[in-house]
Amino acid sequence: MALIVKKFGGSSVANAERVFNVANRIIEDYKEGNDVIVVVSAQGDTTDDLIEKALEINPTGASKREMDMLLSAGEQISISLLAMAIEKLGFPAKSLLGWQAGFQTDSHHTIARIKNINTERIKNEIAKRNIVIVAGFQGLNKYDDITTLGRGGSDTSAVALAAALKADLCQIYTDVDGVYSADPRKVPNARKMDEISYDEMLELATLGAQVLNNRSVEMAKKYNVELEVLSSLEKKPGTIVKEIVKMEKTLIKGVAKDNNVARISIVGLQDTPGIAFKLFNKLAQYKVNVDIILQSVGRHGTKDITFTVPKDQALLAKEAIDSLEGSLNFQEVSIDETISKVSIVGAGMESHPGVASKMFEALCDAGINIQMISTSEIKISVLIDVKYADKAVEAIHEAFLNYL
């Protein structure tokens, strides 16, 4: 007998038929004697429909407190319907809103962080052998106001609950059947992995393989919650995400691309001490998320600094740089939004120099020019022209096929 937390996304409960499909999955585990807690998102398009209603009232953005009040109604609908379906199938279920399930958060409406989960109510319901259906994405702040956790919040709810209850497993059901070495819709040879470490999963998530929300993986790593990413449609094992301590060999876990990248180059920076600090400190003040940074020696004793930011922060970054006029001397700033970041991820690659050169060779053979390179302990990223992004992923994947 185990304690299992299961999370189903909005598309998994989009209509009555799917709700029953999910209910049956839950009941299977329950019938085996397990304690089952289920975290659910709002049905299909509910959240979008509610946002639409808010925009009709205030197109420039309603207050965040009231947005949280509005959007949290979405999960309220899905949890009650799922509980009804389980009851209809003859099993005991209780739906609980975020606050009823004990989710206490800070007061940052629409992007709240979980501070604590008071699990008393859930434990009581489990003790009565009820299947507990919890509204994901939502909690309550210290003023008794409803908060939401932001994008991917239901994943975070599920992992936090698994951590608080010391669950044996946290299963995240999605529309794919696991974590792949590359996007299986683009790369025919993409391989599903049986296991992956938290760090590798984090790198893949950051790189645009949007299977799991980053915050939830970070939390799973912190509290050592074993995750399984699996399909809500087919019944087969998914990918286990857990701490993998010993790496016997280089394991390239995946190839991913991220097209949401802009490259900003500052050319001809006057080479005085502290200019990098000045620049990146200012960017931090403007809340620009800088990713890769490259500094090189320019002509006539100047420096060039190039860095990448998410596309939608490019203008903000430019503004930050412009605000330094006078204290920062340079020749010009250019922004390039036609690039993609393609990366391979795998623990242990820092001790295998051959990995990088193999990746570069694959790109060279495919006739793709590398604009920038960045490496970490478990990741090698290159910036290339966006029009070659899919081609690059396929070429690299092909090259590493034997490792995958």
Place this chain on the structure above:
Amino acid sequence: MALIVKKFGGSSVANAERVFNVANRIIEDYKEGNDVIVVVSAQGDTTDDLIEKALEINPTGASKREMDMLLSAGEQISISLLAMAIEKLGFPAKSLLGWQAGFQTDSHHTIARIKNINTERIKNEIAKRNIVIVAGFQGLNKYDDITTLGRGGSDTSAVALAAALKADLCQIYTDVDGVYSADPRKVPNARKMDEISYDEMLELATLGAQVLNNRSVEMAKKYNVELEVLSSLEKKPGTIVKEIVKMEKTLIKGVAKDNNVARISIVGLQDTPGIAFKLFNKLAQYKVNVDIILQSVGRHGTKDITFTVPKDQALLAKEAIDSLEGSLNFQEVSIDETISKVSIVGAGMESHPGVASKMFEALCDAGINIQMISTSEIKISVLIDVKYADKAVEAIHEAFLNYL
């Protein structure tokens, strides 16, 4: 400066335009320095849509606990949208769910009764000069489960809140502009009343003039909450419902009909002691709501007993009577569902015998046969053929026009 509770129904907030219309009505009172608390129902068809979703999952009826969880999402949507509209217009608003507003109920899911309202949170918000928007129809039981108050629950929420806060006035906005002496769609001369007593309003409500929910009028009477029934579309005074102590003259307040009536006649009852007790005790056990009762002497030393019940309870009543076979001897039972109850309501009529005869005269002149008569201190009801119901209301209204 006054403390005003305003209640708007679902059609008043059915779309963005109407939400702004309501917001403007609220702001007018707020700008005059009043403290304003607003109770809102779910938007337009939201509740029906949610019920539809539940029926897709369980056509034979989902558990009441989960129905309450589901349906209470409806007001959550409307309160947040209304708060957003008020904020958009530049005024401070806070939406509160039933439990946040302190509504504590018993545990009878879908038909819960309010036990107490903890007004601390609302008072705090008012003290900060916030316009408070409260979700009607919902509360929380002692197990921290969401409950709903049943049909007309938002009216009850508003009156209960007005009572708990000792509000100066409780305004119930509807799609009519007040309480009329007859249905204004059917009777052209129907007159709007400026004032009406709680008891008269209760009689009218019971008789099918569905302007105000009965429970809310009973509660208003109990706690002496002054009500105003008024239009959410036009801006003009409505009808005040309050305790009217001294009646200087007979005031016929209205004429109403109720077609949801079935008449059950038991003919040729053997005349032994206690048969009425036996019969109505059994009907009470079957939870049949008996309205008018008439007992008359039949032929050969037998009795006839005739009574009315709501149409949908006629078969239940028949079942109750059949269960008495053996202990109750009678010749036959007949059910007539083609009748209507037409009534006039007005305090003080018991001391004016002319009222009844005037009513009967009006019906006689219109060629309408009276099947049964029942009177109370403030009401005279007659049972007639349902096909003459509208004609009867018009004839009676015409006869009493000078009194109205």
